[in-house]
Amino acid sequence: MSLAMPLTVSLPAQWFLKKRGFATGLAISGAGVGGGFSSLIVRGLLPHQGYRNTLIIYACMNLALTVFAWTLLEVRMPPRNAQEMKRWLPQGISKDVATYSIAAAMCLAVLGFLNPPYYITAYTTRQIPSLDPTSIAPAVPLIVGNFFTGIGRVCAGVVSDTIGPVNTLLVSFAVGGLFQMAWWPFATTYGNIIAFTCAYCFFGNWWLSILPAAIAQIFGVKGLATTCGLMILIRRVVRPLQE
Secondary structure: OOOOHHHHHHHHHHHOOOOHHHHHHHHHHHHHHHHHHHHHHHHHHHHHHHHHHHHHHHHHHHHHHHHHHHOOOOOOOOOOOOOOOOOOOOOOHHHOHHHHHHHHHHHHHHHHOOHHHHHHHHHHHHHOOOOOOOOOHHHHHHHHHHHHHHHHHHHHHHHHHHHOHHHHHHHHHHHHHHHHHHOHHHOOOHHHHHHHHHHHHHHHOOHHHHHHHHHHHHHOOOOHHHHHHHHHHHHHHOHHHHO
8 A cells, every 4th residue: 555655646646637635636526535445344244254255355355456557647747858867866956955844734734634643533432432342333433424525525536726735735734733623623423423533534534635736836747746746655654643
C-alpha cells in the first residue's frame, strides 16, 4: 500500500488541468467508499472465519483488485530533453520555502487526522456499553464515515477547482480540527457519534485528494509522484506520536 499510494494519488493530476481537483478527488474517493465496503465485509467474516482466515480472505481480495486496477493504469510521461539529467526530485524544490510549508502541514495538521477513524469504534463501545461488541453496531459510525469520506473528497475536488487546492487544504484542516475540539468531546450518544463521524470524515479527509493538486500547482507535474511520496513519507515521521 505504501508503494502504491504515491502513484495512485498523483496519477490523475497528470492528465487534467482545469478539473484537476475534481478528477483527483473522484479517483481518491474510492479509498473512502472502499473502506466502507471493506468494513462491512470484514465485520461479516469475523464471526464465522475468525481473525486469521478473515485476514487471508481480505488480503486475497486486495491482491486481486490491485492486479486488476494495475492493468488500467496509464502514465502520462512529460516531454524530456535527451540531454536533461534525470533527477529524483524537481530542480530547486529543496530550496523552495513552499516545500517546507507543505511538509510542516503534513507533520502537524495531519497528526490528528486519523484519530477519529482509528478510535471511533472503541469510543462508541465505551460510550454506549449497551451495544453488543460482536455485532456490527459499534462499527456503524466508521462504516458510514467511510462513505462520507468518499463523498467529501469528490466535493473537495470541486472546491479545489474553485478556490485553489492550497486554500482547500486550509479549509479542511481548519474545519476538521474544529470538529475534533468542539464536537467530539460532547458526542456521547449513538446518533451524535454517527453525526460527528460523518461530518468529520466529510471535511477532515480532504488532504489526501487535494495534496497532489496542490503540489502540481506549486511545483508542476514533473516528478509529481515522487514529490507526493516524499510528503507522505514526511508525515510518517510524526506517526508514532499518534499512537
